[in-house]
Amino acid sequence: MKASCPVGVDVRGGAACATSPRILYWCETTDSQPFETGIQRVTRQLADGLVRRGADLVPVGWDAGRRLLRLPKPAEGELAADWLLLPEIPISVLGEGLDPIQLARAYGLRSAAIVHDLIPVRLPHLYDADAQALYRRYFRMFASADLVFATTDLVAGHLRTYLRTERLTVPPIMVVPLPGQFADTPRVQDAPIKRRPGDPLQLLTVATWEPRKNLLRLLRGVRLAQSRGGLQIKLTLVGRRGCYPEHDAEIETLLMTISGATARARTDNRELADLYEACHASVYPSCDEGFGMPVLESLWLGRPCLCHAGSAMAEVAPGGGTMMTDMADDTAIAAALTRLAAEPTLIDQLTNDALARPLRTWANYAADVASRLQLASAPV
Structure with missing residues (x-):
């Protein structure tokens, strides 16, 4: 039986679903939060794509009161399925000390999960003790999948290393790169009006205000670049504040010292696309990512991106339309920004490369996910 998916996907109707795989799809965190992180974008867009391919997708979560998997009411009691798929972090059940993949096995289900990054165990100083314990439970969960x-070879390697260090089984891991497509927005096909001599360089950064996103170094780099030769650089910072009040205060203090730098909360996709249209290039300063979606999303919207020459960006960024530098170095950031501001033809070339670069949808x-699930389901 079909049910309406709380991530905004209509899974009702369609004759093709009659013989398609039935997937229990864990999406309760995405359904409950009004904002959209990278993981939630993946959860929503993958659900939509699987349904369009004819998958019988049944949204599930955790019923803490009954300590059972929670299904939509029309599907309650119907746990017969091919897979349990976890595209997000199942915080509710992990918070109770339970393993959702082991629960799936108790129901006789095969399970698949997406690993986005291992930053919580690689940078534990950024998380309190409770969060560290939950994330350790989460990453150990993958051993049973x-x-x-x-998302990248880098993340696959990190997970293998972690599980071996914990003396756990390493399951089959397949690298399926995320796409460059920005939500449901059509890809920009035409080059913007060229920047005229004397016009300020308009930059856009989309990132959550958390330490690993490296916003402080970016702001110091902008200030340093502005001090060199009177370059006009304007930066718009778009992002949701995290849970780091002291860090937030540092960002706000720095913003007040930089001419033309402004900050605004994360907006909806339409307004964000308009902000990309108004800029000459984007900057993604993070030094540690599992993928770095804003890099390719910028290219999708026709704007080149300045990003880190390392971590997952070393896999994602090459291919045209990007400029890479050491984002762990204020001076390197300033040098890259100076080039972008002082060499208009560089922006033009990077923009043309961004428009011409093939990007996945x-x-x-x-x-890719559906085909691998079907292959894994085939009898040996």
């Missing part, structure tokens, strides 16, 4: 999808991503 029948199939794991990693969410339909491509869903097709």
